[in-house]
Amino acid sequence: MAARWLADGHHVVGVVRGSQHAEELQREGIEPLIADVTRPESLTALPPAETVLYCVGHRPRDGGVRWAVYVDGLKAVLDVLTPATRRVIYASSTGVFGQTDGSWVDEDTPCRPSREAGQAFLAAEQLLAEHRLADRAIILRLAGLYGPGRLPRKTDLLAGKPIPAPSGGYLNLIHADDAAAVVMAAEQRAKPPRTYIVSDGHPVQRRTYYAGLAERLAVPLPRFIDPPPNAPVAVRATADKRASNERMVAELGVRLLYPSIDEFWTSADAASLG
Numbered sequence: 001m002a003a004r005w006l007a008d009g010h011h012v013v014g015v016v017r018g019s020q021h022a023e024e025l026q027r028e029g030i031e032p033l034i035a036d037v038t039r040p041e042s043l044t045a046l047p048p049a050e051t052v053l054y055c056v057g058h059r060p061r062d063g064g065v066r067w068a069v070y071v072d073g074l075k076a077v078l079d080v081l082t083p084a085t086r087r088v089i090y091a092s093s094t095g096v097f098g099q100t101d102g103s104w105v106d107e108d109t110p111c112r113p114s115r116e117a118g119q120a121f122l123a124a125e126q127l128l129a130e131h132r133l134a135d136r137a138i139i140l141r142l143a144g145l146y147g148p149g150r151l152p153r154k155t156d157l158l159a160g161k162p163i164p165a166p167s168g169g170y171l172n173l174i175h176a177d178d179a180a181a182v183v184m185a186a187e188q189r190a191k192p193p194r195t196y197i198v199s200d201g202h203p204v205q206r207r208t209y210y211a212g213l214a215e216r217l218a219v220p221l222p223r224f225i226d227p228p229p230n231a232p233v234a235v236r237a238t239a240d241k242r243a244s245n246e247r248m249v250a251e252l253g254v255r256l257l258y259p260s261i262d263e264f265w266t267s268a269d270a271a272s273l274g
Helices: 001-006 017-025 066-080 116-130 156-157 176-189 207-218 230-239 244-253 263-266
Strands: 013-016 029-036 051-052 086-094 103-104 137-143 144-146 173-175 194-198 242-243
Touching: 013 017, 013 156, 017 029, 051 066, 051 144, 066 116, 086 116, 086 176, 116 137, 137 176, 156 207, 173 176, 176 194, 176 244, 194 244
Parallel strands: 013 029, 051 086, 086 137, 103 242, 137 194, 144 173
Antiparallel strands: none
16 A cells, blocks of 8 residues: 555655564655554654554464454544544454355445454444544455465465365455555545445355465365364354455446456466465
8 A cells, every 4th residue: 555655646654663664664665653553652653644544463472452453553543643634544354244154245234243353343443433533434344365475374285284164165355456456446436434345256165265276386285174163263264254345346446456366366476376
């Protein structure tokens, strides 16, 4: 996103927690700001911004809980934003849905997440909807991001490890470049407050996705095993839904580079994976 905004001539500020990442941003032409959303006192230096994209990940190895990052962190940022902010774009997740039966979901489907991450994302959405900046909010419920350098279970397949999940069940995906294009389109065309599912609209069975990846990596087809019952992956493996992107396509007019994973598998980027 930063690269796209820079290409359009915008000044971009990126928030990071450490000097190493700050130097990386600076080399890319992004003004770095060292701060931490879990420490509100560190956010007072946030500059006025016309568009704010809140896209913050949680890494368990860093300690803390998702709630502190996804919910409390969002509130801390919202509370220091100035009236200059015209758009607040929140990167949520299709994990807010809790379906396990393969049914289709859209933006009007009731959200009943069973996983901690989905519950935190939903709480953050609700927080934003009740904030003073709610009339400027755009919520993007992102499906699973993929692309070069970001392919789920690639390392496991190369190592010949089994996949701890059922072979059935749908995966909802969106290429990272297409997701960035949706953010740009939402900034320019969405009429907040508005929520969009960001997906390619062509869910793929888990076995089909991994078969395609294995073929590109030139490795044997994976085995699927039941995950340990108390492991986080066990809850994730029960998720089974198909995410509709009809609103995204109709209202934002985005033409996806990869309308399904099939287009990626036949692309030059996929050809170079092996």
